[in-house]
Every structure is written in C-alpha cells, then in structure tokens.
Amino acid sequence: MPESKGRTISANGLEYRVSDIRGVVTDLGGDYAKLPYSLRVLAENVLRGESDPEAGLRVICSRSKEFDIPFRPAxxxxxxxxxxxxxxxxxxxxxxxxxxxxxxxxxxxxxxxxxxxxxxxxxxxxxxxxxxxxxxxxxxxxxxxxxxxxxxxxxxxxxxxxxxxxxxxxxxxNLERLTTVIGTQRRGHELWAFPDTLVGTxxxxxxxxxxxxxxxxxxxxxxxxxxxxxxxxxxxxxxxxxxxxxxxxxxxxxxxxxxxxxxxxxxxxxxxxxxxxxxxxxxxxxxxxxxxxxxxxxxxxxxxxxxxxxERTLHYLRMTGRGGSIAGLTEAYARAQGLWHDSxxxxxxxxxxxxxxxxVARSIAGPKQPHQRIVLGRKAAAANTPTGLDTGSVVLAAITSCTNTSNPRGVIAAGLVARNARRRGLKRAPWVKTSFAPGSRVVADYLERSGLNEDLDALGFNLVGYGCTTCNGMSGPLLSPEIEEQIRTRQLDTVAVTSGNRNFEGRVHPLAREVFIMSPPLIVAYAIAGSYLIDPEKDALGVDTEGMPVYLHELWPSDEELMRIETENLTADLFDKAYEDVPREAGLIASDLRAGVSDQYAWQADSTYIRKPPYWSAGLTATDTTSDLSRMRVLAMLSDNITTDHISPSGAILPESDAGQYLQERGIAMPEFNSYGTRRGNHEAAQRATFASPRLKNELLEDGREGPWTLLLPEKQVTTIFQAAQAYAARKQSLIVVAGKEYGSGSSRDWAAKGPRLLGVRVVVAESFERIHRTNLAGLGILPLQFEDGVSRRSLGLTGHELFSVEGIPDDFEPGARVTLVIERENGQTQRVAVTSRLDTFEDVRYFRSGGLLPQLLTESLKAPSIH
Missing domain, CATH: 3.30.499.10 (Aconitase, domain 3)
Structure with a gap:
C-alpha cells in the first residue's frame, strides 16, 4: 500500500526512490514530528514489508504496546x-x-x-x-x-x-566497513533507498x-x-x-x-x-x-x-573509506526523511x-556486574598491599577488543601511559599475564605509525590477535603453571582486569575470582601495580629507577597530546588497507560453487566439533505442549542475575566436567579441549556444558558449593545437572527451573535455551527475564513464566523439592496471559500461585504451540522454492 506514495530524492547525481513516510504517518493519524528516531526507522522498515504493513504502522503511530510489529532486518x-x-x-x-x-x-x-x-x-x-x-x-x-x-x-x-x-x-x-547507513535496492527500473537495519547473534x-x-x-x-x-x-x-x-x-x-x-x-x-x-x-x-x-x-x-x-556520522564514513556516494546519500536521505539529528x-x-x-569521574566496574561502578579516588584504603602473589593480586590484565579498542582515544591513552611508565623504568608485576587483542587491524596500524606499539610491547602488551578473547573466556592459561598451582593450594582470591564489557562470574578465567572492567590505560596501570587493592588515583603504582614513587597522574597524557597523536596517525588509508578484501556494501551475496560442493553437508561421525543436530530427527516438537507440564521436578533453583554464562559458559572446559569427560572418552587431550563456545556445533558437548559454570550456585544444595551440581529427586542424591537430567529423561520426567530477577542476562546465546530444552526443561519461572533470553526460551518451546510483583521463590518458601504443574493454558492462549502454577509440597500440601506467561507476542505463542521455531522452519522450508 503506502509504497505507492514513494517520491524521489537526488544524491550523487542520481535519483533515488524513497517512501513518503511523513505522508503515510499523517494519513494514519500520527504526528511524525513527535516520533523518536528509532520509531521513524522502524516505521520505514515496516513500510518495506511484503505483507500489509498498515497494522504495524498504526501501532507505531499510536505508540501502542498491545500488538505485534513485523521487523524485517535488511x-x-x-x-x-x-x-x-x-x-x-x-x-x-x-x-x-x-x-x-x-x-x-x-x-x-x-x-x-x-x-x-x-x-x-x-x-x-x-x-x-x-x-x-x-x-x-x-x-x-x-x-x-x-x-x-x-x-x-x-x-x-x-x-x-x-x-x-x-x-x-x-x-x-560492521561499524567500520559493512554498513552504508542508508542502503539501496533496485526494483525494476527504479533505485530505492532505505535505512540499513540489522540483527546479530x-x-x-x-x-x-x-x-x-x-x-x-x-x-x-x-x-x-x-x-x-x-x-x-x-x-x-x-x-x-x-x-x-x-x-x-x-x-x-x-x-x-x-x-x-x-x-x-x-x-x-x-x-x-x-x-x-x-x-x-x-x-x-x-x-x-x-x-x-x-x-x-x-x-x-x-x-x-x-x-x-x-555531521559526526558523515565524518566517520569519510574517515573509514565510505565517503563520496555513501556519505552523500546518507546525508541527503537523512535530511529528506527526518532522520537528521536536528529534525x-x-x-x-x-x-x-x-x-x-x-x-563523570574515572572509574572501574566490578567485581561481577558491569553496573557495579567504583569511582577511583574513593576506594577504601587497603590495610597493606601485597608485594607478591596474594589475595587481591591481578593475574590477568587484558586490553581486549569489544568495547574499547573501537576507540582510538582510549587505546592511544594506554600507549602513552605505557610510554611514560617505561621512561620511569616501570615494568609489569611478574605474576600478571598481559595481552592486547584489538577488534580491528586498523588499531595495530595506527599504534605502529605512532611508535606506541613499542611501549606497549615493553610492558608485555604485545599483540596476541584480532578477536574477542579474554572478555569472552578465551584468556588461555595464566602466566605459569606454578602461579595457577599457588592460587589453588593457597586458595587465593585473585583478580582479572579487562577493557571489555562483561565480568560475570566464571566468565574470564576459572581462577580469577573477581573481574573488573576499566579503560585501556587503567589496565596498564593495574598491570604495573600487580594488585587490585591499590587506588591508582591516590596510591603509587611502583617506584622508578631513582627509587621515587610513581603515580598515575604523572603518567596520564593531556587531552591535547591524545588529539594530536590521533589526528596525525589515524587516517582513511588505514581503513582501506585493513578492509581491501571486504566489500564496502553488504548487499546480495552469491555463493561460490566452483569447488563443486554438495547441497548437503558430509557429516563426520567422529567429529567432536560439528555433529548433525537432532532437532528434526529426534525432534523438539510437541503435538500437545501442555501434556508434559505436570508434576515437573526442579533441575535447578537459582538466585538473581543468573547470566547466560551461568547457563551455557563460553570459556575453559575443565577436565572433571561432563563435557571434559566426554572429550577425554573420545581421545581428546586437555590441551586440545578448546572452549565451550567453540564446541557448540556439537550438541552432545553443548548439552553437557549446560549449567556447567564453575560459579553456579544451585539452591537445591544446602552446602553452598559452586559448580554444575544438583539433587536428583526424590532420592536427594548429589550429582551433576547433566547426569540428573539423563536420569529424569529415563523416567520421562519433565523439568522446571526456578530463579530470581533478571534471569538470562548477558550474551545472546541460543544454547542457553537449547541446552535446557535438550535436558528436558519445559518451564522457567522467574521474577524477571532479560529480553533476548526470554525470546530464546520461547523459540525453543520452553514456557517462561513470571512471578507477580512481591512473589518469589523465597516468599513462597520453596526448597526445590516440590513438584510443579502449570494449569490454565486455553486453546486461545494469548500473549501475556495469566496462568496457574500448582505447587505440590513434600508434605502433600498444594498451593496455587498466579503467574504471568512471558510469551509476549503472538509469534511466541505460535512457537510454544508447535514446540518451538525449529519445527516451523521445517514446515515452511518444505513449501519454499529453491533459491538457486
């Protein structure tokens, strides 16, 4: 419908067709001037949809939160x-x-x-x-x-x-190369322009x-x-x-x-x-x-x-090799369509x-949540700072890729702190493993141009690769086996510092009890000091060759020096060099069939990395999704802020874990374990990784132990969660997980839902959910239920030994419906509790009814024509 109201704009000497978004919004009774930026882009996306977009546009115009909006990312x-x-x-x-x-x-x-x-x-x-x-x-x-x-x-x-x-x-x-901000598509004889939109895993x-x-x-x-x-x-x-x-x-x-x-x-x-x-x-x-x-x-x-x-957007496009037609169309489109900032x-x-x-003050965050901010200069003074490896020692210091190496100012500041420290004769503490893993090859190039790479190298921050490393648990071993053994035998609570964005429990390294997020120059400072117990705003980092204390403020560069080095060394040619074999534009991509590959993959029966998934042969389908929601046993009862790292860790595989045992049984030696994350193409390994975090605390166990443990009920036998799930599966016993607030926060990993589903979990009931994980649960046919305000596992006095059933799921089940959770206690007493279904959209409900999204994909694929 509304596409017929398209009009043209001129840019780069070409004519582009664009949607008359303002007119459409006005026709539907909305006020375009009052729409925020995101809703303007979302409205244009809906307008491009193949199905009738009017309903979705009316929702956006009226700012209603009661109906589904179709989003088709470009x-x-x-x-x-x-x-x-x-x-x-x-x-x-x-x-x-x-x-x-x-x-x-x-x-x-x-x-x-x-x-x-x-x-x-x-x-x-x-x-x-x-x-x-x-x-x-x-x-x-x-x-x-x-x-x-x-x-x-x-x-x-x-x-x-x-x-x-x-x-x-x-x-x-994605930021430096793939996006054009405004995309184009040829339809017949016309060239259409539209905002780039996307989703990512x-x-x-x-x-x-x-x-x-x-x-x-x-x-x-x-x-x-x-x-x-x-x-x-x-x-x-x-x-x-x-x-x-x-x-x-x-x-x-x-x-x-x-x-x-x-x-x-x-x-x-x-x-x-x-x-x-x-x-x-x-x-x-x-x-x-x-x-x-x-x-x-x-x-x-x-x-x-x-x-x-x-203007900052356009400057960045030009700086990163996307000037000319890309920057020109971006400006023309944004001004014409109301996406320019002053509109x-x-x-x-x-x-x-x-x-x-x-x-805003200089700060760090930790020890296990990114929002636990600590303003430097206000840290409590330590009774004494250890001079060797001890509790509070920093054992990992990583300038890692995600948040901060996109930012030249932060990386250059780290290089200058290293340069100034080197001039004073400072070195990293001898028990600190240091690493530098930028997110772009451009970073290494501008550091080399400025000579700052030599200063970082001198303090141990040599380039170790381009990728997501320490922040995601790919930190490797500590500095030496002797240090790891000391930490274990002396039971030291040691610390990791990273310039990433995630410091959840057990994520970075199994032996780093606490993890703190901070800027790259502070990583350098803490590596020199070797202890988290100092406050670098007040305490000396070390002593120089003259025996004089050295303070952070003596090493910190001026804003003018940072700006000068960035301006002189970060130029557009570095981006062209780094991405010379990566296309500027993420348009339609043809496959390369020159190798004559088959349409179907030749699965290797002995592979421990890539295995044929069981979802369509064994199936996750359920013809009656309510039949196995009665008398469920608790697999795990968990507290607040359970992250997807707790549910499906990414980092090191321990040899005594179920996944470690699985690999060893197949002849894989511990040095070749790789990581939980890289093994997710093998569902057998990934199932065994579910709830395998060494920092998981399952409240079914009264001794407070950490790790992948649970009670097999009603026997009350302590075993691993995977082994318990195997025993329950043999009994055809459905399972439930009970949790606190913000269940499933953190990374958007689908195995945090796939794993529980394959272990037999059919319901998760929590006080609240993080968005991505809630959606993943729905997509796997797991029912997310939310306690009403003021109700929790604690207020209900739950022990985890109860049996749980879900009642009140009608045939016309709607998003956000209230249902009843029936709790059958060990003494035979029964309690009924109202809970809210967190199947938030009609699509979620459809997924649940059919056992998840995967069965739907099979049905639709059988009807779809061949692409090539």
Missing part, C-alpha cells in the same frame, strides 16, 4: 560462536527437507548475512613478538573442523559471506547504533528465522530519551561515561527499552565515543542505544534520564 550479522551453530541448524534442516522429499536448496538465507570468525582465538601465547603468529596458527589447527564446515557453508549457501579470522571483531567490522551488535543504524542482538534461533526471511515480531518497546548535558572534564575517556551510564540506567530500569541519546552533550562525543556507549546497551539492560545521523527537536519519549557529563 541484514543479519553473525559471530562464529553463535553463527556456527545456526549454520549447523540450517545444514541439518537441509537434510530433514531432503529426507521428506523436498529440495535441500530451499533452505538458504534470503536476507544478506555476514559471519565474522572472531571468537575462536585463545590467548595461548603472549608477551613477545611471536604471539600473534603463534596464536593464529594454533587457532587454525585447533578449529580445523569448524573452519572446514564454514568453508562448505560459504560455498553451499547464497546470500552468505564469511569473513575469516584475523580481520577483527564483528561489531567493529551477539548482544553487542548494538555498537552499530552509534552511526544511526537500528539493530540489536538476537539469539541464534531468531537469527535463523531472519536469515530465512521470516519477520521478527516485537511489541513496541518503551522509548527512553537519554539526555547528555554538561561539559566533559579534562582527561575523560568514553569508558568512564559508559560505566556511569551503566550504573545510572540499571537503577532507572530500562530493560528491553530503545534508548536515544540527545542533548547538548552529544556533540562533544566522537563517533568512536558513541560506539563505546552504544556497545554497552546490553549492560544497560536496553535493546538498543541510538544516536541520530549528524528530532519535537520528538517525545516515554521518559527521559539525564546524565551530566561534567560529573
């Missing part, structure tokens, strides 16, 4: 830890279609999709010039099975492009919001649906304006702003919201600063965190949260 981006299992699913789906007499080629991405291999690198080597080459060689050898599978995918699927390891991380490549996909692109993280199941052309259905979120005001203080770094915002917005409660930054403070932030803030949207609890298109002065938000930039 692109899908995948990182390899979640993208590989998604492609394993599609390969398995091809087999299932073929087995039922269909054409396997009907299973093929419809939406242009990029996968970046950026989560496979482990920090095995560090501290010398050979580290990069050695780590990349180990990565290629250790992940040969995975990379062989990805190579087949790159050739067998159209509309899929795989960017190999060594290029950088998904978010930075990493919660930090939101970094792209910094450049004005609407996109967010989803689980692998949703990504598969989007790849195959299904619209993602969402309810209109709360739109929160974040007003930035005041003047930035000297010596600021974007990390400090990000941590202040994380604390502020977690307190304000913005879970699931779209955030939009506005106000006089926005102009003070570079595009890289904005990237640091937008990247942290999941830590805020938000779905997206957007900046509108402005939003009348925009109305559901509420506004304000941050005074002048109040």
């Amino acid at each position: 692109r899908v981006v995948l990182q390899d830890l979640l993208g590989t299992p998604a492609l394993v699913d599609l390969a398995g789906l091809r087999d299932a279609v073929a087995e039922k007499g269909g054409n396997p080629r009907s299973v093929n991405p419809v939406t242009p999709t990029h996968l970046v291999v950026d989560h496979s690198l482990n920090v095995e080597r560090w501290g010398d010039a050979r580290a990069l080459a050695d780590n990349e060689a180990i990565e290629r050898e250790r992940n040969a099975e995975r990379f062989q599978f990805l190579d087949w995918c790159n050739k067998a699927f159209s509309n899929l492009s795989i960017i190999p390891s060594g290029k950088g991380i998904l978010h930075q490549i 990493d919660s930090h996909t939101t970094m792209i919001n910094a450049i004005g692109v609407l996109g967010w993280g989803v689980g692998g199941i949703e990504a598969e649906a989007a790849m195959l052309g299904k619209p993602l259905m969402l309810r209109l979120p709360e739109i929160v304006g974040v007003r930035l005001e005041g003047k930035l203080a000297q010596g600021y770094l974007a990390t400090d702003i990000a941590l202040a915002l994380t604390e502020l917005l977690r307190k304000a409660g913005v879970i699931g919201a779209f955030l939009e930054f506005f106000g006089p403070g926005v102009d003070q932030l570079s595009l890289a600063d904005r990237g640091t803030l937008s990247n942290m949207a999941p830590e805020f609890g938000a779905t997206a965190a957007l900046f509108a298109i402005d 939003l002065e009348q925009a109305e938000y559901d509420r506004v949260v304000t941050l005074d930039l002048g109040s």
